[in-house]
Amino acid sequence: MSTTLFIVQTLNGLQLGVLLFLIAAGLTLVFGVMDFINLAHGVQYMLGAYLAVTFYGLTGNFGYALVLALIAALLIGLLVEVLVFRHLYERDHLDQVLATFGVILFVNEGVKIVWGAAPRNLPIPDFFSGSLRLIDGLNYPIWRLCIIASGLLVAAGLWFVVTKTRIGMRIRAGATNAAMVSALGVDVRRLFTVVFGFGAMLAGFAGVMVAPILSVEPGMGDSVLILAFVVIVIGGIGSIRGAFLGALLVGLVDTLGRSFATDLFRLFLDTSAARQVGPAVASMLIYLLMALVLLLKPAGLFPAKGR
Amino acid sequence: MTEPKSSARADRFAITLPLALFIVLALMPLLAHYLPGERYVIGLFARVMIFAIAAISLDLILGYGGLVSFGHAAFLGLGAYAVGITAAHGITDVTVVLPVALAAAALFALATGAIAMRTRGVYFIMITLAFGQMAYYTATSLSQYGGDDGLRLAARSTVLGLPVLADSRGFYFAVLAALVVVYLLCRMIVASRFGRVLRAARENPVRTETMGYNVHAFRLTAYVISGCICAIAGFLLANQNSFVSPAYMSWQRSGELIVMVILGGMGSLHGAVLGSLVYLLLEELLSGFTEHWKVIFGPLLVLVVLFARGGLMGLFGGGRRG
Amino acid sequence: MAEPILRLESLRKNFGGLRVTDDVSLEIQPGEVHAIIGPNGAGKTTLLNEISGLVPVDAGHIRFEGTDITGTPAHHRARLGIARSFQITSIIPGFSVQENVTLAVQARSGSSFRFLWPAASERRLEEAAEDALEQVGLSVRARQPAGTLSHGEKRSLELAITLALQPKLLLLDEPMAGTGRGEGERLIETLRTLKGRFTFLLVEHDMRAVFALADRITVLVYGRVIAAGTPDEIRANAEVRNAYLGEEAA
Numbered sequence: 001m002s003t004t005l006f007i008v009q010t011l012n013g014l015q016l017g018v019l020l021f022l023i024a025a026g027l028t029l030v031f032g033v034m035d036f037i038n039l040a041h042g043v044q045y046m047l048g049a050y051l052a053v054t055f056y057g058l059t060g061n062f063g064y065a066l067v068l069a070l071i072a073a074l075l076i077g078l079l080v081e082v083l084v085f086r087h088l089y090e091r092d093h094l095d096q097v098l099a100t101f102g103v104i105l106f107v108n109e110g111v112k113i114v115w116g117a118a119p120r121n122l123p124i125p126d127f128f129s130g131s132l133r134l135i136d137g138l139n140y141p142i143w144r145l146c147i148i149a150s151g152l153l154v155a156a157g158l159w160f161v162v163t164k165t166r167i168g169m170r171i172r173a174g175a176t177n178a179a180m181v182s183a184l185g186v187d188v189r190r191l192f193t194v195v196f197g198f199g200a201m202l203a204g205f206a207g208v209m210v211a212p213i214l215s216v217e218p219g220m221g222d223s224v225l226i227l228a229f230v231v232i233v234i235g236g237i238g239s240i241r242g243a244f245l246g247a248l249l250v251g252l253v254d255t256l257g258r259s260f261a262t263d264l265f266r267l268f269l270d271t272s273a274a275r276q277v278g279p280a281v282a283s284m285l286i287y288l289l290m291a292l293v294l295l296l297k298p299a300g301l302f303p304a305k306g307r
Numbered sequence: 308m309t310e311p312k313s314s315a316r317a318d319r320f321a322i323t324l325p326l327a328l329f330i331v332l333a334l335m336p337l338l339a340h341y342l343p344g345e346r347y348v349i350g351l352f353a354r355v356m357i358f359a360i361a362a363i364s365l366d367l368i369l370g371y372g373g374l375v376s377f378g379h380a381a382f383l384g385l386g387a388y389a390v391g392i393t394a395a396h397g398i399t400d401v402t403v404v405l406p407v408a409l410a411a412a413a414l415f416a417l418a419t420g421a422i423a424m425r426t427r428g429v430y431f432i433m434i435t436l437a438f439g440q441m442a443y444y445t446a447t448s449l450s451q452y453g454g455d456d457g458l459r460l461a462a463r464s465t466v467l468g469l470p471v472l473a474d475s476r477g478f479y480f481a482v483l484a485a486l487v488v489v490y491l492l493c494r495m496i497v498a499s500r501f502g503r504v505l506r507a508a509r510e511n512p513v514r515t516e517t518m519g520y521n522v523h524a525f526r527l528t529a530y531v532i533s534g535c536i537c538a539i540a541g542f543l544l545a546n547q548n549s550f551v552s553p554a555y556m557s558w559q560r561s562g563e564l565i566v567m568v569i570l571g572g573m574g575s576l577h578g579a580v581l582g583s584l585v586y587l588l589l590e591e592l593l594s595g596f597t598e599h600w601k602v603i604f605g606p607l608l609v610l611v612v613l614f615a616r617g618g619l620m621g622l623f624g625g626g627r628r629g
Numbered sequence: 630m631a632e633p634i635l636r637l638e639s640l641r642k643n644f645g646g647l648r649v650t651d652d653v654s655l656e657i658q659p660g661e662v663h664a665i666i667g668p669n670g671a672g673k674t675t676l677l678n679e680i681s682g683l684v685p686v687d688a689g690h691i692r693f694e695g696t697d698i699t700g701t702p703a704h705h706r707a708r709l710g711i712a713r714s715f716q717i718t719s720i721i722p723g724f725s726v727q728e729n730v731t732l733a734v735q736a737r738s739g740s741s742f743r744f745l746w747p748a749a750s751e752r753r754l755e756e757a758a759e760d761a762l763e764q765v766g767l768s769v770r771a772r773q774p775a776g777t778l779s780h781g782e783k784r785s786l787e788l789a790i791t792l793a794l795q796p797k798l799l800l801l802d803e804p805m806a807g808t809g810r811g812e813g814e815r816l817i818e819t820l821r822t823l824k825g826r827f828t829f830l831l832v833e834h835d836m837r838a839v840f841a842l843a844d845r846i847t848v849l850v851y852g853r854v855i856a857a858g859t860p861d862e863i864r865a866n867a868e869v870r871n872a873y874l875g876e877e878a879a
Contacts, residue, residue: 501744511719514721522704525741
């Protein structure tokens, strides 16, 4: 296990973490404020990626593609909110799971129809392509550093909005006690829409940023969605801070775990056994982590709701 | 002191609907004889019944117990892998394989249930999902039993040495028998003292606890029973396909089970049978029209949730919703 | 003097930085009706939660019939004979009125880990339930879904449930809350007839009920016991008048 590999994987872990944060932030807010389980959040991420592919195809410019994709993602998100989700806030979680499951089926199949089932790609913008030499012998792709940087910027921006602005205060209050907020005269409907739209944009943004380095294909949101749920459960539902720390934790544990689990097991087991057990345990690590957290803190690390 | 009307209707449905369903299912092989693709139809309905068994097991804890398990497909997988793994070691008789499947399911349910039930609400959903995923990844890592690609079975399980299940009709009726037995068993459980406590705990766990009932113990027991029944479905599924794969345990599969239960109308048991029938037949029908049938199915699901509260049983006025 | 049926020894409980139960000690004799009064936020419901086992205490001991039950889980305490009603009526809304009570009777009639025999066919359970409903005057509503009852009727149902549990100690959390004039009077009468058969620990704001029923009263303010004694002693206590009774004192 070389130091270089370790550093690279740590950076990869941060990158995954930051990505997960962008997705989990919207998810945890929607859950915290509206008590709405949105399984369809993953397709929001996927749509961001597909929209970026299309707009890049139309404009040839990543920057334009980014902005257009974000706007389109926001509009689609708001459309689905008005058509479907709005009617589900009062319903129990089971109904929400079911309905959003239906939305996933629809969108996953829909992108196959519109874009075809074959994976799509987006080239990395020229300015950010290539690698940066961090230390001797360690080159790291600039785009991935971009993702990390943009994710941290968004996190900082979110922190500012949530803690220093009026709307942020309303969101935090809503996450703690939505009924109370409504009773205090805040237009909860508008608040919900704002929260939802914002979350959709964040997820879409993550999709756009990831499009140059991952293949864009139907169902790409599903595995990410599960990870995002694990993140918000670990971090505590309704808490942005929890989503941030949870996401970094999950990103690092998953990435480092996958890289080094087999090596770790080779310390106790013979090579072939290690090669069997290693990857299996690596895939399970974050779930074990979640189970452990829930065992010790049943409401996550930083639950928004008091008590 | 008149009985509320819907309750009388519900009682009538509680008997006539399942009876009708079972009669139709029993006659299906005969009907299939007159249809093109007889073996295919028999196979399709056998599959419907297998998933009906799984859905009933989920309805027991979801509809009656209020526990939303998003990892129930793990039990399907446990039952299936019991068949696969024992077969790989030369053991194929149901008298050995089925108890192994049940034991595996019971142990898994005890271990995961004990932890999961310390949580509630969405956390319970998430942790059952996590356990389901763990089972899935464990299965993919079992390279000597097929790993990711799965394991082919040479033949179906024998019953006391006899290849009763080898013939498609024989298999069909074995599955039907299993479904009827499971249905009746769950009916009895729900109506028993145990069922009464479980149902009460679903609506008001604190009140039930302060009456002197150890709600945790009741729920865990229900979870174990449910897991074992679902493992029976897994056993049958492996036999039907002569194939075992980690895909049986995917979270999407767990989601489908929940859909079947809710679609049919949870908390009725026959709703679960109806739900699995409608879900699988609809899937079959729609995929005949277009490979993109999910584009139609997805919105259909959304419409059911928005407008057909209580699922299909709710439409008939025969379900419990609440 | 006989062994007290309930003894609280220096109970303490903090919620975050807030001391909700502050060194509370009290004793209740068998057959007594003991009332706990005090302003809102005094920690009265929390105290009941601690006694019934829904909330663990940070320090101190709870002894029931001499046995230390401080660490015993709630359902076990119920089996030992501690029954309670809740400030916000807690029943099973989807069950019929009668089935609510039958469930309680069932809890005292052997194991409920019975899976195959239909529970509805157990005549003995139903008879006991019918008796309890008779006692609280709810027989006419026996078959209705419990969720459709009026507020006062739900309170009576809760009382029927607690009676069916054959308790030794009944913890009643503001049984009078929300009842109208007539219902309130009836409830006081019902409780009066039950006096002596059970021991009652009553948390109540309605002074009419307190002074009509209580043998002894404990006054709780900010989690602390500021006075304890007979109704007359409490009425005369200056500190209590200041903190709570004010002009209300009958």
